[in-house]
Amino acid sequence: EVQLVESGGGLVQPGGSLRLSCAASGYTFGPFWMHWVRQAPGKGLMWVSHINGDGRTVVYADSVRGRFTISRDNAKSTLYLHLNSLRIEDTAIYYCIRDRGNPDSFDLWGQGTMVTVSS
Amino acid sequence: EIVLTQSPGTLSLSPGERATLSCRASQSVTSASLAWYQQKPGQAPRLLIYTTSNRATGIPDRFSGSGSGTDFTLTISRLEPDDSAVYYCQHYDNSPSWTFGQGTKVEIK
Numbered sequence: 001e002v003q004l005v006e007s008g009g010g011l012v013q014p015g016g017s018l019r020l021s022c023a024a025s026g027y028t029f030g031p032f033w034m035h036w037v038r039q040a041p042g043k044g045l046m047w048v049s050h051i052n053g054d055g056r057t058v059v060y061a062d063s064v065r066g067r068f069t070i071s072r073d074n075a076k077s078t079l080y081l082h083l084n085s086l087r088i089e090d091t092a093i094y095y096c097i098r099d100r101g102n103p104d105s106f107d108l109w110g111q112g113t114m115v116t117v118s119s
Numbered sequence: 120e121i122v123l124t125q126s127p128g129t130l131s132l133s134p135g136e137r138a139t140l141s142c143r144a145s146q147s148v149t150s151a152s153l154a155w156y157q158q159k160p161g162q163a164p165r166l167l168i169y170t171t172s173n174r175a176t177g178i179p180d181r182f183s184g185s186g187s188g189t190d191f192t193l194t195i196s197r198l199e200p201d202d203s204a205v206y207y208c209q210h211y212d213n214s215p216s217w218t219f220g221q222g223t224k225v226e227i228k
Contacts, residue, residue: 045164045209046219047216050217059216095164103212104169104211105154105166105169105170106164106166106209107166109163109164112163
């Protein structure tokens with residue numbers, strides 16, 4: 001089965017850190033661009049970050065640049081998002097996503113992992 | 120940065136009716152860069168339409184997309200109760216950048 005499975009979410013205090021992981025299976029991970037998108041409780045979708053197939057090109061939304069780091073391990077078919085200096089407004093479900101066509105629409109979504117930033 | 124504005128905010132229709140959802144871009148975009156997603160409560164979004172008018176795998180032909188320039192439309196003909204969801208449009212380009220509209224909620228009476 002083609003799927004993405006996120007893990008690593010949880011409750012963290014403001015200023016803290018987390019590492020999210022996304023395990024891909026059922027397809028060849030390497031060639032595909034990948035993304036993280038988040039959704040705050042009761043809100044819409046916000047694109048967070050992108051990484052290309054070989055991991056050499058990364059892009060971030062302004063609101064997370066300098067605090068979040070995206071990376072991938074193609075040998076393990078795994079995508080990561082390191083979240084540092086977390087703020088209350090970073091509270092959201094974080095989705096791992098496959099890009100359909102470099103760049104294109106998002107054709108495969110994980111189930112999401114919840115990050116809660118609270119004191 | 121392109122801003123996408125969706126309307127209406129909420130659409131309340133009966134089964135069998137036709138739903139027309141609008142997505143307006145703040146500047147002209149290529150039709151190759153507009154997609155639509157459906158998100159049901161408690162679920163991740165799923166891709167419905169890519170490059171303005173192409174249905175994703177497994178999407179019924181009741182869903183169709185159209186438009187060009189700054190105005191794009193998702194049409195759901197013959198609404199079914201299972202179509203109750205929030206629908207998002209998305210733009211992507213070679214900058215690269217990816218932007219979502221704020222969503223339209225479709226309620227089935």
